Amino acid sequence: MVEKSRAVRKAKEICKNSIRDMRTIFPAFFVATLISVMLDFFIPEELVYAVLGENPVLSIVLATVLGIILPIPRYATYPIALSLLQKGATIGTIFALISGEVIIGSPDRDVMEFSYFGWKSFVLRGTLCTIFVIIGSLIVEAIL
Amino acid sequence: MIMEMLYIAVMRFLYSVPILVVAIFSAHLISTFISRERVESFLRKTERNILGASLIGLVTPGPLAPYLPLLRVLKKRGLSLSVVAAFITSQTLVGPMRAFLEVDFFGVPFFALRVVISFLTALGVGAFYHAFGNHIGLDVSATSKEEEDK
Numbered sequence: 046m047v048e049k050s051r052a053v054r055k056a057k058e059i060c061k062n063s064i065r066d067m068r069t070i071f072p073a074f075f076v077a078t079l080i081s082v083m084l085d086f087f088i089p090e091e092l093v094y095a096v097l098g099e100n101p102v103l104s105i106v107l108a109t110v111l112g113i114i115l116p117i118p119r120y121a122t123y124p125i126a127l128s129l130l131q132k133g134a135t136i137g138t139i140f141a142l143i144s145g146e147v148i149i150g151s152p153d154r155d156v157m158e159f160s161y162f163g164w165k166s167f168v169l170r171g172t173l174c175t176i177f178v179i180i181g182s183l184i185v186e187a188i189l
Numbered sequence: 190m191i192m193e194m195l196y197i198a199v200m201r202f203l204y205s206v207p208i209l210v211v212a213i214f215s216a217h218l219i220s221t222f223i224s225r226e227r228v229e230s231f232l233r234k235t236e237r238n239i240l241g242a243s244l245i246g247l248v249t250p251g252p253l254a255p256y257l258p259l260l261r262v263l264k265k266r267g268l269s270l271s272v273v274a275a276f277i278t279s280q281t282l283v284g285p286m287r288a289f290l291e292v293d294f295f296g297v298p299f300f301a302l303r304v305v306i307s308f309l310t311a312l313g314v315g316a317f318y319h320a321f322g323n324h325i326g327l328d329v330s331a332t333s334k335e336e337e338d339k
Binding site: 055058059062063066067070071074075078079081082083085086119120123124126127130136139140143144147148150151153154157158161162163165166169170173174177178181184185188189 | 264
């Protein structure tokens with residue numbers, strides 16, 4: 046009986062937390078989907094290929110930097126990345142964009158990391174992470 | 190044209206809703222099995238273990254922010270900064286929720302490769318952090334509370 050009520054309580058908690066997350070993720074995901082459709086309509090394939098496909102090394106570095114600086118919410122990168130892939134971006138570039146997006150996260154997370162472990166730690170981790178993401182993206186480019 | 194764009198966006202969004210719902214529920218289901226307490230007990234055992242911290246980070250669900258105060262406390266109790274860096278890196282690069290979305294959008298090989306490379310990235314960040322941290326004035330060594338008291 047106790048076990049059952051505990052399971053019910055857990056299930057309720059999972060549902061409650063999931064619905065709370067959906068309220069924030071769904072709007073962001075819809076906006077990202079809308080942006081991806083706009084990319085389909087307005088950005089010519091030649092341009093995407095020239096910037097994010099022609100030179101894999103430069104494309105990967107650019108995508109990593111874009112992923113870091115663009116304020117794309119978590120999970121909202123995927124529709125945009127898929128649209129870019131279909132327009133001619135390379136798979137390594139997509140990998141770099143998705144991985145680069147999380148190097149610098151939300152402002153609250155970054156401020157916490159910054160204040161808890163210091164700016165040197167934050168900068169060193171960010172720099173190392175960027176270098177490894179670029180190397181990893183080049184490996185993906187070669188394998189896939 | 191605006192109506193056409195909106196229509197396509199709504200249709201694509203609706204197509205993604207089921208996978209989003211499954212991903213969100215699964216992430217919360219996993220988080221009940223991998224609770225903050227369990228992560229804490231794992232991290233306590235990995236004072237100097239970058240490999241262990243990278244692995245734990247890979248399977249830890251949800252955003253990083255709730256784990257940062259825990260990492261700060263564990264750091265004060267002796268967890269090495271390079272282990273903290275490895276955990277933060279792998280936790281942010283991959284997550285259970287991302288698995289569903291990535292497989293849906295880019296396929297299994299892409300996701301599998303991203304998990305492997307993210308794990309290696311976390312290992313590399315931890316190792317290089319350990320190697321370079323001391324040179325820029327970071328105390329990367331793990332010191333237990335007893336050692337600190339002495």
